[in-house]
Amino acid sequence: MIQIVGLSKSFATGKDVVSAVSDVTFEVQPGEFYTLLGPSGCGKTTTLRCIAGLETPDAGKIAIGERTVSGDGIFVPAYEREIGMVFQSYAVWPHLTVFDNVALPLKHGRVGNLRRAEINDRVLESLRLVKMDSLAARYVPYLSGGQQQRVALARALVVRPKVLLLDEPLSNLDAKLRDEMRLEIKELVKGLGITGLYVTHDQVEALSMSDRVAVMFEGHIVQEGVPREVYEEPNSLFVAQFVGFANFLEGEVLDPPADGIACVATPYGNLSCHSNEVYGKGDHVVVVIRPEKLRIGREETDPLMNTLKGVIRRIVFRGASLECLVEVGSKALQAVFESGSAVREGDQIELSFAAQSCAIFRH
Amino acid sequence: MMTGRILAPKLLRDAWGKLHNHLHFAFVVIVVTWLVIIPLLNLIVFSFRMGHPTSPGPWTLAKYIGIFSSAVLWNALLNTGIIAGCGTLISIGCAAFFAYLVERTDLPWREMLWTLIVLPMAIPGILFAMSWILLLSPKIGLANIVLRHAASLFGIELSDGPLNIYTVGGLIFLDGLRGVPTAFLLIVGSMRMMDPALEEAAEASGLSKSKTFFLVTAPLLWPAVFGAALYSFISSLESFEGALAIGLPANIFMLSTLIYFQARMIAPTDYGATAAYGVIFVLVMLGFVWWYLKILRRKEMFAVITGRGFRPRIHGLGRWRYPIFGIFVIYLILTVLAPTLVLLWASLLPIYKVPSLEALGRLTVANYHALVTGARFWPVVWNTVVVSIATSGITMICALLVSWVVVRTRLRFRFALDGLMYVSYAVPTIVIALALAMMYLQVPFKYVPVYGTVWIIVVGLVVHYLAFATRLTNSAVIQVHRELEEAAHTSGIRPGGTLLWVTVPLIAPAMVAGSLWVFTHASRAFSIPLMLASRRNEVLAVTMWNYWDNGDVGLTAALGMILIVTLAFITFGGRRIIPRAFEAGTASIKGQRS
Numbered sequence A: 001m002i003q004i005v006g007l008s009k010s011f012a013t014g015k016d017v018v019s020a021v022s023d024v025t026f027e028v029q030p031g032e033f034y035t036l037l038g039p040s041g042c043g044k045t046t047t048l049r050c051i052a053g054l055e056t057p058d059a060g061k062i063a064i065g066e067r068t069v070s071g072d073g074i075f076v077p078a079y080e081r082e083i084g085m086v087f088q089s090y091a092v093w094p095h096l097t098v099f100d101n102v103a104l105p106l107k108h109g110r111v112g113n114l115r116r117a118e119i120n121d122r123v124l125e126s127l128r129l130v131k132m133d134s135l136a137a138r139y140v141p142y143l144s145g146g147q148q149q150r151v152a153l154a155r156a157l158v159v160r161p162k163v164l165l166l167d168e169p170l171s172n173l174d175a176k177l178r179d180e181m182r183l184e185i186k187e188l189v190k191g192l193g194i195t196g197l198y199v200t201h202d203q204v205e206a207l208s209m210s211d212r213v214a215v216m217f218e219g220h221i222v223q224e225g226v227p228r229e230v231y232e233e234p235n236s237l238f239v240a241q242f243v244g245f246a247n248f249l250e251g252e253v254l255d256p257p258a259d260g261i262a263c264v265a266t267p268y269g270n271l272s273c274h275s276n277e278v279y280g281k282g283d284h285v286v287v288v289i290r291p292e293k294l295r296i297g298r299e300e301t302d303p304l305m306n307t308l309k310g311v312i313r314r315i316v317f318r319g320a321s322l323e324c325l326v327e328v329g330s331k332a333l334q335a336v337f338e339s340g341s342a343v344r345e346g347d348q349i350e351l352s353f354a355a356q357s358c359a360i361f362r363h
Numbered sequence B: 001m002m003t004g005r006i007l008a009p010k011l012l013r014d015a016w017g018k019l020h021n022h023l024h025f026a027f028v029v030i031v032v033t034w035l036v037i038i039p040l041l042n043l044i045v046f047s048f049r050m051g052h053p054t055s056p057g058p059w060t061l062a063k064y065i066g067i068f069s070s071a072v073l074w075n076a077l078l079n080t081g082i083i084a085g086c087g088t089l090i091s092i093g094c095a096a097f098f099a100y101l102v103e104r105t106d107l108p109w110r111e112m113l114w115t116l117i118v119l120p121m122a123i124p125g126i127l128f129a130m131s132w133i134l135l136l137s138p139k140i141g142l143a144n145i146v147l148r149h150a151a152s153l154f155g156i157e158l159s160d161g162p163l164n165i166y167t168v169g170g171l172i173f174l175d176g177l178r179g180v181p182t183a184f185l186l187i188v189g190s191m192r193m194m195d196p197a198l199e200e201a202a203e204a205s206g207l208s209k210s211k212t213f214f215l216v217t218a219p220l221l222w223p224a225v226f227g228a229a230l231y232s233f234i235s236s237l238e239s240f241e242g243a244l245a246i247g248l249p250a251n252i253f254m255l256s257t258l259i260y261f262q263a264r265m266i267a268p269t270d271y272g273a274t275a276a277y278g279v280i281f282v283l284v285m286l287g288f289v290w291w292y293l294k295i296l297r298r299k300e301m302f303a304v305i306t307g308r309g310f311r312p313r314i315h316g317l318g319r320w321r322y323p324i325f326g327i328f329v330i331y332l333i334l335t336v337l338a339p340t341l342v343l344l345w346a347s348l349l350p351i352y353k354v355p356s357l358e359a360l361g362r363l364t365v366a367n368y369h370a371l372v373t374g375a376r377f378w379p380v381v382w383n384t385v386v387v388s389i390a391t392s393g394i395t396m397i398c399a400l401l402v403s404w405v406v407v408r409t410r411l412r413f414r415f416a417l418d419g420l421m422y423v424s425y426a427v428p429t430i431v432i433a434l435a436l437a438m439m440y441l442q443v444p445f446k447y448v449p450v451y452g453t454v455w456i457i458v459v460g461l462v463v464h465y466l467a468f469a470t471r472l473t474n475s476a477v478i479q480v481h482r483e484l485e486e487a488a489h490t491s492g493i494r495p496g497g498t499l500l501w502v503t504v505p506l507i508a509p510a511m512v513a514g515s516l517w518v519f520t521h522a523s524r525a526f527s528i529p530l531m532l533a534s535r536r537n538e539v540l541a542v543t544m545w546n547y548w549d550n551g552d553v554g555l556t557a558a559l560g561m562i563l564i565v566t567l568a569f570i571t572f573g574g575r576r577i578i579p580r581a582f583e584a585g586t587a588s589i590k591g592q593r594s
């Protein structure tokens, strides 16, 4: 539904040129909910604005549906692309009521020539979708942030776009509201069968809402995949660091990978680690282990099981789980155990993890 | 055949779509070129030609050579420099003193004093000059008569004088008084916003009160004061009214009156030479405007104005607290009371007479009656209303479109456009009028039938007010978050619709305030309508001048009083509307939570 090939965009700021997006390529399938995830300033908004037609790309091709909207000497302006967009700042029009905000695109937009009754119906239908129909007559400055966000959503949906673009729509809301709206937005978009392109810097949002995630860094897409893949098999240190929490142990390759398993010497002992890359003996690497992959005690059955000795320094009770800080040598590792585990602060324990559940990256 | 029939409308529709999308850019470019660039270029070009605009002659440098080798230009430059310079010193001195008194001392009734200081702005410049002629002309001047009576008490008999408005000193005096309100408004802000910590720090390090004032306070305020002085000087350079009513009879030429004299008072007009004077005038003004802009930019970096909004330290006046009011009383008499009272007096007499018991018995409203029932009055009122409304509407629309391109687009020519607005600010009104008159005499522009109508006046006034109006609309458009417009684009609304349905409603308060400002100024504008006057397009201020020129002091004064009172009502009404409109507008823009 959205096809982006080799998209690049840079900005001139005074004398120097900032490259915001460089050579980005991806494709969003019809009906898919696709997320661009990355730290602030990595070029997510710029990518989205190029798709919306609010920026002119320096290079690359963008197609929405079957239609090339940018590239090959074509540039279709924003108001002629069949999209809806929700802005980070909401951008609801403060001089209008909730109803008129949603009605304006129908009255003066691309759709054109609708009868008054029809406009009325479509606006109310759209407001009902976001549960704002009871506040239709209110002026938007008198709404809360969450309510303004819903109006922005209704306004984007009322033109029945093929594609909905959302730029960090939840970042200005408080945590509780964010949890609610996450689900609601996803269900709404899925229910209407619209293709969604979502931009966020919040990995929880990205992992919980999306069909597929693209992780961006410094204007490039560094990894793309379903949320589970991105979380479990990060392809770079950056992705491992940025998506979810991870422990990092520096070391040196002792035995280069054979059958996908390498042996890495660390100050805390030799570890067997899963790897598909080619490393030479003596290469400096980082071993990445997710907190929930660490177990208490030694499991002798598996020869590829690694063990680390440590002391529990702190325990945080999380209800379903225990979050522990385990001191291993000079390093503090984060580990998550089931809440039934019999551990106390100060206990000497052994941590074990499978070679398959850790990964190594070049340092 | 089928495809042909389908294709043609589609091609047409595409072409129209393309044009439509860029319509506002095209419009802005055309309007600005038409209003500012062509008249100015035409003026420059013609200053190098012989002949009449209707049939231009060969190229020549003779005009410039003639001008620079005669004393007329140097004389006018000298007069203009002296009058504007000394006048500015008076304005700035008074304004800075008043601003200090109002903002930094414990003087009571600050609100009232504010109003009082800016009140003289309500009197049109030409009326102000006329009323001071009635007060200070050597023979019949009212103030002179009073002074002569006073002198005779001491045994000194004078036949005329002792004061004479028809001198360079008289012009300086008037220019100085006229400049006070604007200079006050420009200075008073930084006086108020000054961070008291800066002065307290000086005193804490052991400086005496007077040392603190001269070593800290004064240098901190200097950029604001100097900026205001330069602004005031620029306005004085191009001022016309006093120079016309007082300077010309006394044979004291300023640059503005020199051009008026060349263009309208000697026949046949030497257009080339007049154009050359105009070009020289513009160059002089451009130099000062450029300097002023440089200072403005530097002033923004200066940290005096912190915007933290505290009340500065107050200087106790002690026993001077009430006597010092005398200064304001004198100011009020000089700038408002004496001029309006002498006009009122003159308007109530069929033939102007010095006040006396005998004259008191002859007071009548005959002048007002004659005016209102005369054949000339209502057409002139109609012209004035048309000019004022058309000017304010067209100016604000053009300003909005220009601002939109300057603020919102990334087109390369937007900087040039913004710069051009400053250039148009540097063109003196009298030169705008000259350039337009010459342009619409010439092929092909003479086929646009505006010469001699109210519309050429409207064009001139639009050019003149455009610079100010774009400042206003620029800051209004900047206030509107870009994403509010982009949200309209992504909802499928075209740029034109976005402007109409999103931007304009959001900045409506600024638009209303701006049109009211332009309206009140256009309705009493003098130099442009006079320079472009014909029998068909007379406006009130011009009619007033014609009466005066004919010696009909009574009719002049009566018309002047009508103008002052009407404008006072509009301004007073506007005062109440504008702040409210502003409040509503800013609330609606800023009320959005984030």
Ligand SMILES: Nc1ncnc2c1ncn2[C@@H]1O[C@H](COP(=O)(O)OP(=O)(O)O)[C@@H](O)[C@H]1O
Pocket (backbone or CB within 6 Å): A011, A012, A013, A018, A019, A020, A038, A039, A040, A041, A042, A043, A044, A045, A046, A047
């Ligand atoms: N209009 C602009 N002018 C100059 N630089 C810009 C502009 N928009 C974005 N940038 C720069 O481009 C980079 C990417 O910005 P953006 O796409 O907004 O990042 P994100 O949305 O991921 O936080 C940043 O370095 C930003 O400073």
Ligand SMILES: [Mg+2]
Pocket (backbone or CB within 6 Å): A041, A044, A045, A046, A168
């Ligand atoms: Mg962003």
